[in-house]
Amino acid sequence: xxxxxxxxRAMGSMIFARIIYALNWMNIGAIFVLMASDVGAGVSGLGxxxxxxxxxxxxxxxxxxxxxxxxxxxxxxxxxxxxxxxSALGTAASTNIPELAVLRFxxxxxxxxxxxxxxxxxxxxxxxxxxxxxxxLFNSAYDIGGLxxxxxxxxxxxxxxxxxxxxxSGGLGLITGILALIFVPGDEVRTELRVSMRPxxxxxxxxxxxxxxxxxxxxxVGNTIISSFMIYYLVSTKVASSTVAGLVASLVTVVPIFAxxxxxxxxxxxxxxxxxxxxxxxxSAGSLVFGAFPSIYAAILCxxxxxxxxxxxxxxxxxxxxxxxxxxxxYEGLAxxxxxxxxxxxxxxxxxxxxxxxxxxxxSQAWLWSAALTLVFLxxxxxxxxxxxx
Numbered sequence: 001x002x003x004x005x006x007x008x009r010a011m012g013s014m015i016f017a018r019i020i021y022a023l024n025w026m027n028i029g030a031i032f033v034l035m036a037s038d039v040g041a042g043v044s045g046l047g048x049x050x051x052x053x054x055x056x057x058x059x060x061x062x063x064x065x066x067x068x069x070x071x072x073x074x075x076x077x078x079x080x081x082x083x084x085x086x087s088a089l090g091t092a093a094s095t096n097i098p099e100l101a102v103l104r105f106x107x108x109x110x111x112x113x114x115x116x117x118x119x120x121x122x123x124x125x126x127x128x129x130x131x132x133x134x135x136x137l138f139n140s141a142y143d144i145g146g147l148x149x150x151x152x153x154x155x156x157x158x159x160x161x162x163x164x165x166x167x168x169s170g171g172l173g174l175i176t177g178i179l180a181l182i183f184v185p186g187d188e189v190r191t192e193l194r195v196s197m198r199p200x201x202x203x204x205x206x207x208x209x210x211x212x213x214x215x216x217x218x219x220x221v222g223n224t225i226i227s228s229f230m231i232y233y234l235v236s237t238k239v240a241s242s243t244v245a246g247l248v249a250s251l252v253t254v255v256p257i258f259a260x261x262x263x264x265x266x267x268x269x270x271x272x273x274x275x276x277x278x279x280x281x282x283x284s285a286g287s288l289v290f291g292a293f294p295s296i297y298a299a300i301l302c303x304x305x306x307x308x309x310x311x312x313x314x315x316x317x318x319x320x321x322x323x324x325x326x327x328x329x330x331y332e333g334l335a336x337x338x339x340x341x342x343x344x345x346x347x348x349x350x351x352x353x354x355x356x357x358x359x360x361x362x363x364s365q366a367w368l369w370s371a372a373l374t375l376v377f378l379x380x381x382x383x384x385x386x387x388x389x390x
């Protein structure tokens with residue numbers, strides 16, 4: 001529970017920042033149908049831009065975790081918010097795919113500095129050892145932002161133009177950075193702390209962290225493809241209008257708003273974490289099979305089931321990363337960053353894979369082959385230890 005008005009304001013500023021973070025993450029996939037003609041690209045261009053973003057957010061997770069250990073989570077989170085917000089503003093001026101890809105890479109790099117420090121801040125504000133609840137709350141805020149991006153941003157961009165819509169989302173990001181700077185308590189003074197090689201190596205060599213990071217890519221396949229491509233797919237195949245397509249795609253974020261909180265509580269009481277992750281990856285693959293059918297009802301099932309299992313998988317993965325860390329409390333952010341780095345860097349593959357299969361074999365085959373790709377990532381989860389909590 002929060003213990004003061006100061007903590008409440010700090011929590012509110014971080015939740016707001018997380019919502020706008022997700023808006024700037026997902027809005028490109030939502031409005032690409034409006035951008036495509038201006039930047040001279042189709043589904044392959046969307047694949048390149050999406051992959052560039054995931055490379056940026058994946059590669060910079062470890063630097064973000066190291067800086068959080070040395071400087072403190074608040075400084076790093078605020079820095080990341082300003083980096084991704086200014087870069088998001090820059091995307092409004094993009095005229096071609098290479099420019100857009102570079103800027104989205106930088107947006108991803110900035111976001112890499114926010115996630116793990118943000119989880120550390122949230123869990124400390126809750127004043128408890130309930131990792132699942134803290135991560136579930138933070139992930140639910142992300143899903144609210146994703147809902148705003150997928151269900152509403154096409155409408156905003158249709159009225160204002162896609163460039164002004166990106167200026168708006170980037171500007172909101174700057175506001176959240178200012179609020180976090182004002183309201184989040186300052187970091188503890190750490191003049192004596194030196195980030196040494198031993199705990200760094202302990203984190204990077206932790207077999208369980210590596211396995212959970214690789215296994216989480218199984219959720220990224222479905223989540224990335226649904227959130228990035230569903231609107232473009234439904235509109236380009238004339239299954240639905242952009243408005244209806246946005247509502248369908250938004251289910252991948254609506255369902256986890258509730259699922260992340262519920263499964264956050266579940267994480268704190270269950271012991272068979274591996275079994276739940278295994279079942280969730282199987283369900284994630286199943287959701288993509290529904291995408292192979294050119295029907296609005298199949299698309300609804302694809303997005304809804306994909307959102308449910310993402311809420312389960314990401315909550316368990318990030319809470320597990322914190323609890324499986326053995327390098328010391330100050331390296332919690334680094335452990336989360338390492339898991340995030342592994343799965344997000346690996347996530348550059350699904351959009352490239354999906355767009356390539358679309359252009360080679362068509363959308364139905366792309367959905368089916370993506371489901372098969374998901375099943376590959378069962379292997380890391382199956383060889384993990386059974387109990388993850390401390």
